[in-house]
Amino acid sequence: MVGKKEIKFIKSLRNKKFRINNNCFVVEGKKSVNEFLKSDYKLVKLYTVSKTIINIDKQEVIDKNLLEKISFLKNPDDYLAIFEFTKPTKIRKNNFIVALDSVSDPGNLGTIIRTCEWFGVNDIICSLNTVDCYSPKVIQSAMGSVSRVNISYLDLKKYFEDNKSCLVGTSLNGNSIYDLKKPIKKGVIVFGNESHGVSSKLQEMMNIKIKIPKYNKSMYPESLNLATSVGIVLSKLMKIS
Incomplete structure (x- = not known):
């Protein structure tokens, strides 16, 4: 169950200060979420309308109305995820x-x-x-x-x-x-x-x-x-x- 406090937290990540304070950010859309899941970024939580497409830990199935409420998009996809920041790697100077x-x-x-x-x-x-x-x-x-x-x-x-x-x-x-x-x-x-x-x-x-x-x-x-x-x-x- 996603409560008011959690909704407020997700919405706060629109602001850079809160992203820095909480060390995390929002990714939306099936394609982008899948690509971050394959990367070194650590998943905090995934919100989806259906559990049948992606089956992983830290996933919560929510209804479409709630997804629209927490989304930053006018026409949200069925996926919204929160990931932790990752530190940049050493800058490569051979290219x-x-x-x-x-x-x-x-x-x-x-x-x-x-x-x-x-x-x-x-x-x-x-x-x-x-x-x-x-x-x-x-x-x-x-x-x-x-x-x-x-x-x-x-x-x-x-x-x-x-x-x-x-x-x-x-x-x-x-x-x-x-x-x-x-x-x-x-x-x-x-x-x-x-x-x-x-x-x-x-x-x-x-x-x-x-x-x-x-x-x-x-x-x-x-x-x-x-x-x-x-x-x-x-x-x-x-x-x-």
């Missing part, structure tokens, strides 16, 4: 790493995580003010990729100073990414905030500055969606590398 500077939109972050996994990028490092990867909207848009991609939050400037590697940064003053010919086997690819781009303190540290050229000569649209930009850049870098 590409994606760095995110002050990314604020949860939907963008989730799509970026999923895109990185598609292109074989296993490590993402985020500035301390980048949106929380355990936000419900990030988890939803990443479609299970958070369970497999290693995501760390740290001081990017200090990390770049302590770990000398090729820094490729997106910049309006950069050269067209399509002019890149020389393979870049490993390094850090830095993407900035949706509105302001990569901060000036990090721009100064870049070895290579790139941009995606605009072919439409009108003034609109003013910019590309950040997650779209990540996909274009990774596609080009993987092709030449």
Whole structure:
């Protein structure tokens, strides 16, 4: 029986402060829940409308109305699970790493995580003010990729100073990414905030500055969606590398 206290607890996990205090987060949807169950994340509890599909410990069957009450989605699936945080593994430096500077939109972050996994990028490092990867909207848009991609939050400037590697940064003053010919086997690819781009303190540290050229000569649209930009850049870098 799911009581009022438990319902209140689940709903509190929408808030980053309560996720941190309780060391756990919510995953919704059959596909995403199954992927987290296969990962190193420890299940706290699983709520389902039917017990016939997944049969594991720590599962409670609830009715559809209650699931809709505790869900963060407008149209919830029949699965809602709570998992404990897991510590990030050591950052691997023998491949590409994606760095995110002050990314604020949860939907963008989730799509970026999923895109990185598609292109074989296993490590993402985020500035301390980048949106929380355990936000419900990030988890939803990443479609299970958070369970497999290693995501760390740290001081990017200090990390770049302590770990000398090729820094490729997106910049309006950069050269067209399509002019890149020389393979870049490993390094850090830095993407900035949706509105302001990569901060000036990090721009100064870049070895290579790139941009995606605009072919439409009108003034609109003013910019590309950040997650779209990540996909274009990774596609080009993987092709030449």
